[in-house]
Amino acid sequence: MTALTAPLAALGRPVLAALAAIGRVAFFAATVIGHIFRPPFYPREFLQALMQIGWFSLPVVGLTAVFTGGALALQIYSGGARFNAEAVVPSIVAIGMVRELGPVLGGLMVAARVASSIAAEIGTMKVTEQIDALVTLSTNPIKYLAVPRVLAATLAVPVLVAVGDAIGIAGGWLVGVNRLGFNSTTYLQNTVDFLETWDVVSGLWKGAAFGFIVALMGCYHGMNSGRGAQGVGAATKSAVVGASVLILAANYILTELFFSA
C-alpha cells in the first residue's frame, strides 16, 4: 500500500505546499490592502518609498527602454523586409513598446532592483529584531513598512512605464532614422497615427499591477525571512523570482482581459 501511495504523496506534498504559499501571499495582500485605507498613515515613509522606487529606478528603466526600442526597430525592419513591410516599423515599435515591452521589461527591471532591496531591508530588520521593536512600540509593521512601499510602487511604476514607453519609442526612432534610413517626420507621424489611447492606458494599468506585485513580494518575503544572512539572501532571491514569475503571469492574464476579442 505504501509503495502505491508513496508517489502520490510525493506529488501531493509540493502541490499542498504551493497552495499553502499562494494562500499566505493572498492573505498578506488582503491585509496590506485592508490597511491602505485605515489610519494611522505614514506620509514620510510613503514619500521616501516613492523616491526609492520611482525616481531612483528611472535610469535603469530608461536604459532598458532605449536599447529595447532600438533592437525592436532593427528586428521588425529585418523581419518585415521578408514581405516588403519595412514601413510598419514605427507603428509596431510604438505598439510593442506601450502594450508589452514597456510595462513587462520595466516591471522586471523594477522587480530586480526594488523587490530585492525591499526584501533585504525588511529581512534584515526581521533578523535584527527591528520588527519586534516596532511591535513593542505600538506600531503595526505591515502598516509602517509594507503599506507605504506597496502604495508607492503601485503609483510609481505606471509613471516609470510611461517614461520608459517614450524613451523606447525614441530609441526606435533613433535607430529608424539614423540606421534604417527613415524620414524623421514620417516616422513620428506613423507612430502617432497608429497608436491608440487604449494602447497606452492598458500598459499603464499593467504597470500599476506589476508595481503592486513587486512591492508585495518584497515585503512578504522580507517579513517571512529566515534567520541570519542566509535567510535574508534566500528571502531576497525568492522575492525577485516570485515577483518576476507573477509579473509574467499577470501580464498574460491582463492581456487576455484587455485585448481578447
Next chain:
Amino acid sequence: MITLTGVTKTFGKNRVLRGVDLTIPSGQSMVIIGGSGTGKSVLLKCILGLVHHDTGTITLDGQDVTKADRDTFLARFGMLFQGGALFDSLRVWENVAFRLMRGPAKRPKQEAREIAIEKLRRVGLKPETADLFPAELSGGMQKRVGLARAIAAEPEIIFFDEPTTGLDPIMAGVINDLIREIVTEMGATAMTITHDMTSVRAIADRVAMLHDGVIQWTGPIADLDTTPDPYVQQFIHGRANGPIAAVR
C-alpha cells in the same frame, strides 16, 4: 503584577516551554537566568505577544494579555533588545522618540526631540549623538540608545533582553548600574533575561532560573548563593558537572 501559569510553547518538535509558572510582582526587578537556548527570550516574547504561547495563561494585573486591547497593553511596556534593534534609517533621536511621535502619546516634533535628548543624557550620551545614525555608534552606545528608547515614554514595565551581551566589562557595569538606577527611580517593574551573573547581582530583586522548559527555582537575590538547588549552584558557579548537561 505579571503572572504566568502553565505556559507552554513548542516549535516543531522542540518543546521550549513546558509549563512555566512565574509571578513578577509590581515594582520589583526580576531576573531570569538560564543557559543559552533554554527559552528565556521566548518566554519574554510570549508575555509581549511577539510569540503566541500554545497553552497556559499570562495575566497583567489580573487581565489575560491575549484579551487585552493591544495598544493599551503595549503602551505600558518598554523593551531593550539584545542587539539594540535600533531602526537603521532613523537618526538616534528619532529612534528614542519613536513612540512619542506616533499614536496616542504623540507630541510635537520639537518637544519629542527635547525629551529624546534628555533621555540620551540620562543614559550618559551627549546631545551631539542625537543627530547620528545608529550605524555610526559603538555597540555600547547602541545599547544605551536602546535603553533611552525603552524608557522614553516612561513605561510601567521594562524588559531587558541580554542587556550586557557583547559589551566589555566596564561598559557592562555602566549598563547594569543604569538599569538599576532607572528602575528604582521610575518605580518600574523590570524583567531581565541574562546569563551574566554580574548583571544578576547588580540588577535583581528576585531571580528565577529557567531550565528544561520550567522554572527550576525562584527566590530573592539574597538567597541565590545559599540555595541548595543543584541547578542554580551549577549555573552560578559555572561548573561543567551537575544536573545541567554541558553539551545541549
